[in-house]
Amino acid sequence: xxxxxxxxxxxxxxxxxxxxxxxxxxxxxxxxxxxxxxxxxxxxxxxxxxxxxxxxxxxxxxxxxxxxxxxxxxxxxxx
Amino acid sequence: xxxxxxxxxxxxxxxxxxxxxxxxxxxxxxxxxxxxxxxxxxxxxxxxxxxxxxxxxxxxxxxxxxxxxxxxxxxxxxxxxxxxxxxxxxxxxxxxxxxxxxxxxxxxxxxxxxxxxxxxxxxxxxxxxxxxxxxxxxxxxxxxxxxxxxxxxxxxxxxxxxxxxxxxxxxxxxxxxxxxxxxxxxxxxxxxxxxxxxxxxxxxxxxxxxxxxxxxxxxxxxxxxxxxxxxxxxxxxxxxxxxxxxxxxxxxxxxxxxxxxxxxxxxxxxxx
Numbered sequence: 001x002x003x004x005x006x007x008x009x010x011x012x013x014x015x016x017x018x019x020x021x022x023x024x025x026x027x028x029x030x031x032x033x034x035x036x037x038x039x040x041x042x043x044x045x046x047x048x049x050x051x052x053x054x055x056x057x058x059x060x061x062x063x064x065x066x067x068x069x070x071x072x073x074x075x076x077x078x079x
Numbered sequence: 080x081x082x083x084x085x086x087x088x089x090x091x092x093x094x095x096x097x098x099x100x101x102x103x104x105x106x107x108x109x110x111x112x113x114x115x116x117x118x119x120x121x122x123x124x125x126x127x128x129x130x131x132x133x134x135x136x137x138x139x140x141x142x143x144x145x146x147x148x149x150x151x152x153x154x155x156x157x158x159x160x161x162x163x164x165x166x167x168x169x170x171x172x173x174x175x176x177x178x179x180x181x182x183x184x185x186x187x188x189x190x191x192x193x194x195x196x197x198x199x200x201x202x203x204x205x206x207x208x209x210x211x212x213x214x215x216x217x218x219x220x221x222x223x224x225x226x227x228x229x230x231x232x233x234x235x236x237x238x239x240x241x242x243x244x245x246x247x248x249x250x251x252x253x254x255x256x257x258x259x260x261x262x263x264x265x266x267x268x269x270x271x272x273x274x275x276x277x278x279x280x281x282x283x284x285x286x287x288x289x290x291x292x293x294x295x296x297x298x299x300x301x302x303x304x305x306x307x308x309x310x311x312x313x314x315x316x317x318x319x320x321x322x323x324x325x326x327x328x329x330x331x332x333x334x335x336x337x338x339x340x341x342x343x344x345x346x347x348x349x350x351x
Contacts (some may be wrong), residue, residue, distance in 0.1 A: 064279065068224070068252050068254075070254035073225050
């Protein structure tokens, strides 16, 4: 089992730029015409806000799987 | 170290990609029938495509010492047209004895529509009737979970289908259990963007174990690369897994699944 601090050491710079990239993505959407409305109401953003809440929780062990479910189509099967 | 790319769309790749694969140690590939970058207008187009898969790509690959095999089907992306699909399906049985055909695939779903399900079921029927291995395409992104559930449900309910002769491909964190717990092989498709990355692929291997899992690059018409297979193997080794463990996943497992066809020549085991 690898040491968690070593794993973080290896991943940190990549996690850092991914966080910055997401922040810049959100800023770009907000600067565009209608940005506030899209960030607030677009269903994709609604789902992503749920994802962000999950990411910062400290008591989950299967975040990737939970994110997949949040982003999955939940409609019934075709008849 | 030798590698096998068990799912790669060579028709969409340049000769430089073959050269890259040869230099990286890829010795064999399997190419499922899929979309050609555009929707085809007639069954005859598929007939030409099958000839390309069976005659042309093996020759291109052989120039680089790579053994090339194929799968035949009409893919889910073009299966919305049921009438055209049925014309294409008629072309398949006479080709199944070809020495380069491993089975029926990649069949499955794309947008999980009723028409796609109809065409999928009719191709499962062909596979069952002719005792063929099956390679399954599961939908991407938000359609994946529902599509994988529909596909595995259909396969489980068909008593003729042996799960160990089916590979459910493009599995991700939320679908791999559906494949594994029902006794199917699972495929991980590694992309540079949008889907499973080399690091997540290795996470899945470590969490779910390496039995009955094949890793592939897809290398299709989208942003993709044969290097994804090698990058995943390197990441797996960087995490401390031995050469033997790397070989197990990236060479022996595809040999075990494809070996059931009776046509695949390579055997699981030591490569270097």
